[in-house]
Amino acid sequence: MSQAGDNAGKGLRVLVQFCRADRRYEPLSALRVRYAIEGFADDHPRAVEHSVLWYTEGKGEEDLVVHFFERVTERSALPPAAASGTFATLLPPSPLSYEGVIVKVRWCVRVRVFFTGGRDFVSEYVFDVGRIPPARLPRGDDP
Amino acid sequence: MKLPRFFGKKRGHRRTGSQAWASFGEGLFHAVLLGAGVVFGGLLASGVAVPEWRINHDFPPTTCTVVAKGLERLAPAGSAAGGAVTWQPCLRVRYEAAGSRQESWTRPISAAPTTDRAAALTRLASWRLGETVPGWYDPADASHVVLERGYNWWMWLLALLLPGALLAFGGAGVARSVRRWGKSEERRAAPSRLSGLLHPLAGSPAQAPDHPGVPACDNHVNSPGTQLRYRLPIESPESWTLLGFGLFAVLWNAILILLVVGAGLDLLGGRTDWLLIGLLVPFACVGIGGIVVFLRGLVLATAVGTTQLEISAHPLHPGGAYDVLLAQGGSGLFTSLDVTLELEEQATFRQGTDTRTEKLVVWRQPVQSWRGLQLASGQRFEGRTVVSLPPTVMHSFASEHNYVRWSIVVRGAPARWPAFTRVFPVVVFPGTVGPGEPAAGHRTEATT
Known part of the structure; x- marks a missing residue:
C-alpha cells in the first residue's frame, strides 16, 4: 500500500493508503483506499466525504467530474468511534491522466472532513490512470 | 465565526474565490428574477387573464339595444398640444340584468382605438340606433356590459411568455442555489437524478457511450466513403x-x-x-x-477544388494503423500536397469579461507528401496512405472548457493560388487496437 499524509490543518492529519505503491492504475482496474484522520482536538468530525474524481488543470477553466462519491455521517463510522475509513471503486475506461502543455487531466482522491464547529478540511491525493507520457511541443512550436 | 472571503487569488493557473459568496450572489440574482416573474405574472393575470376569463365564464347573456353612440377621444396623459390622439367608438346600450333595466356605455372589442378619426366614424356607423345586439353583463357589477366575448391569444401569449420565462429561469436558479448551498464541490459535482433537470443548459460536449471525457464520434461515421469505409467531415x-x-x-x-x-x-x-x-x-x-x-x-x-478524406475505420485507437484515401479536386500544378496527423490542445478561459480560447498543436507527425502534382481539369488526384498512431498517445478528450483533439490535416500549395489548409477531425479512443483496423504495414499509393 502506498501511504501519503496531509497535515495542512492545525495539527489535523489525513493519512491515505492506496492499494498500489506507485499510485498508477490501469483503466477499469479496482482502486482501494484506506484513510485515517488524526490530530483533531475538541472539534469532532460530523461527516466525512470521500470521492474519486478527475479535473482539468492548465490554461482553461477547471472542469471537474466526480466518478465516485460517498458521504459518511453515522457516528459509528466516524472518528473517534472508527479509527479509519475505506472505500473502493472500479475506475472507468477514460479519461486517462494527461500532462499536456495547456490542458492537463488529473485523477485524485479527496477526503473532506466536516467538523461540528462548521469548518471543513479537505485533503487531495493525485494518482495516475493509464501511462500517457507528457506532451512536448513539436520543434519550432515553442510558445 | 469566519466570514467567507470576498476576493479571489491566483493560484498557479487557477483563480480561487469564495464559493459561498458566489453561491449567494447567484442565488440573489435568480431570486430577483423569480420575484420579477411573480410580480409581472400577478399583474398580467389580474389585468388581462382573470377579467377575460370571467367574461367568458361568469358573465350571463342578455340582449342589448343601442340607444346612443359616439367617439371617445383618447389623448395621451400630459400631452396638451403634441402626442397622437386616438379615437374609440363607444355604444350606449340598454339591457336587462338580474331582473332590472340597465343602461351604460361600452367599448366594442372589435372597434379598436385608432388615430384615423374617419375610420373610427366609419366603424361607428356600422351600428344603428335601436339595433339589438347580444351582450354579457358582470353579475358583480350590472353596469358593466360587453358586446363581444373570446380570447385575445396574443395578449395571453405575451402574458404567459415573459413571466413564464422569468419564473422558469429564476425558479430553476433558486432551486439550484438552494440545492448547492453548504455543499462541497465534490458533492455538487456528483451525478444525481436532479442534475439533468437543474442543469438543462450545461455546456458539456456530447460524450461517447461508456467513455467519459471522450467526445462522441457519431458525426464521423454517418457518411460512407467511395473506396474506404467512412468519409471524414471537414472542419475548415x-x-x-x-x-x-x-x-x-x-x-x-x-x-x-x-x-x-x-x-x-x-x-x-x-x-x-x-x-x-x-x-x-x-x-x-x-x-x-x-x-x-x-x-x-x-x-x-x-x-482550388474540394478535398476529401476517407478512412478505413473509426474511431481510431492508439497503436492502430488505418488506410486513408486523399482525393483532391482542381486543376493545374500543385507544388506540394502534405498530409499530417496532429494533436491539438484547446483551452477556454475567462479574461476579465471576455471568454478566450487558446489552441496549441502539441504533437505533429508527417504522414505523406506529394510534390509537383499536375491535376487535369475534370479529374481528381487520389492518393492512398496509412496513418499510424503510436501506442501511448492521449485519446481525444472533451470537457466543458478543455479539449484534446486529433485531426488529419491536409496542406496544399497550388502554383497559381495561395496555400490552403483543410482539417479533418478524428476521434481517438483510449485502449488497445480495436476490431476492424487493418494490420497493414506502411504503404503509399497514388493515382490521378
Whole structure:
C-alpha cells in the first residue's frame, strides 16, 4: 500500500493508503483506499466525504467530474468511534491522466472532513490512470 | 465565526474565490428574477387573464339595444398640444340584468382605438340606433356590459411568455442555489437524478457511450466513403471566415442601399442632404470592399477544388494503423500536397469579461507528401496512405472548457493560388487496437 499524509490543518492529519505503491492504475482496474484522520482536538468530525474524481488543470477553466462519491455521517463510522475509513471503486475506461502543455487531466482522491464547529478540511491525493507520457511541443512550436 | 472571503487569488493557473459568496450572489440574482416573474405574472393575470376569463365564464347573456353612440377621444396623459390622439367608438346600450333595466356605455372589442378619426366614424356607423345586439353583463357589477366575448391569444401569449420565462429561469436558479448551498464541490459535482433537470443548459460536449471525457464520434461515421469505409467531415476555419465576410457584406450593403434610396428620394424631391451624401461615400467604400473580400475568398475557396478524406475505420485507437484515401479536386500544378496527423490542445478561459480560447498543436507527425502534382481539369488526384498512431498517445478528450483533439490535416500549395489548409477531425479512443483496423504495414499509393 502506498501511504501519503496531509497535515495542512492545525495539527489535523489525513493519512491515505492506496492499494498500489506507485499510485498508477490501469483503466477499469479496482482502486482501494484506506484513510485515517488524526490530530483533531475538541472539534469532532460530523461527516466525512470521500470521492474519486478527475479535473482539468492548465490554461482553461477547471472542469471537474466526480466518478465516485460517498458521504459518511453515522457516528459509528466516524472518528473517534472508527479509527479509519475505506472505500473502493472500479475506475472507468477514460479519461486517462494527461500532462499536456495547456490542458492537463488529473485523477485524485479527496477526503473532506466536516467538523461540528462548521469548518471543513479537505485533503487531495493525485494518482495516475493509464501511462500517457507528457506532451512536448513539436520543434519550432515553442510558445 | 469566519466570514467567507470576498476576493479571489491566483493560484498557479487557477483563480480561487469564495464559493459561498458566489453561491449567494447567484442565488440573489435568480431570486430577483423569480420575484420579477411573480410580480409581472400577478399583474398580467389580474389585468388581462382573470377579467377575460370571467367574461367568458361568469358573465350571463342578455340582449342589448343601442340607444346612443359616439367617439371617445383618447389623448395621451400630459400631452396638451403634441402626442397622437386616438379615437374609440363607444355604444350606449340598454339591457336587462338580474331582473332590472340597465343602461351604460361600452367599448366594442372589435372597434379598436385608432388615430384615423374617419375610420373610427366609419366603424361607428356600422351600428344603428335601436339595433339589438347580444351582450354579457358582470353579475358583480350590472353596469358593466360587453358586446363581444373570446380570447385575445396574443395578449395571453405575451402574458404567459415573459413571466413564464422569468419564473422558469429564476425558479430553476433558486432551486439550484438552494440545492448547492453548504455543499462541497465534490458533492455538487456528483451525478444525481436532479442534475439533468437543474442543469438543462450545461455546456458539456456530447460524450461517447461508456467513455467519459471522450467526445462522441457519431458525426464521423454517418457518411460512407467511395473506396474506404467512412468519409471524414471537414472542419475548415476558412469556411467560417468566408461566411462571416459574406454576412458582413450582405448586412452592410443592405443598410447602404436603404441610405442610398433615402438620399435619392431626397434628391428627386428637390432637397440635397450633403451630410448624408458625404457619409455615403465612406459607407460605399466599405460596402464595396466587403463584397470584394468576400468574392476573393469565395474564388479562392472554390478554385482550388474540394478535398476529401476517407478512412478505413473509426474511431481510431492508439497503436492502430488505418488506410486513408486523399482525393483532391482542381486543376493545374500543385507544388506540394502534405498530409499530417496532429494533436491539438484547446483551452477556454475567462479574461476579465471576455471568454478566450487558446489552441496549441502539441504533437505533429508527417504522414505523406506529394510534390509537383499536375491535376487535369475534370479529374481528381487520389492518393492512398496509412496513418499510424503510436501506442501511448492521449485519446481525444472533451470537457466543458478543455479539449484534446486529433485531426488529419491536409496542406496544399497550388502554383497559381495561395496555400490552403483543410482539417479533418478524428476521434481517438483510449485502449488497445480495436476490431476492424487493418494490420497493414506502411504503404503509399497514388493515382490521378
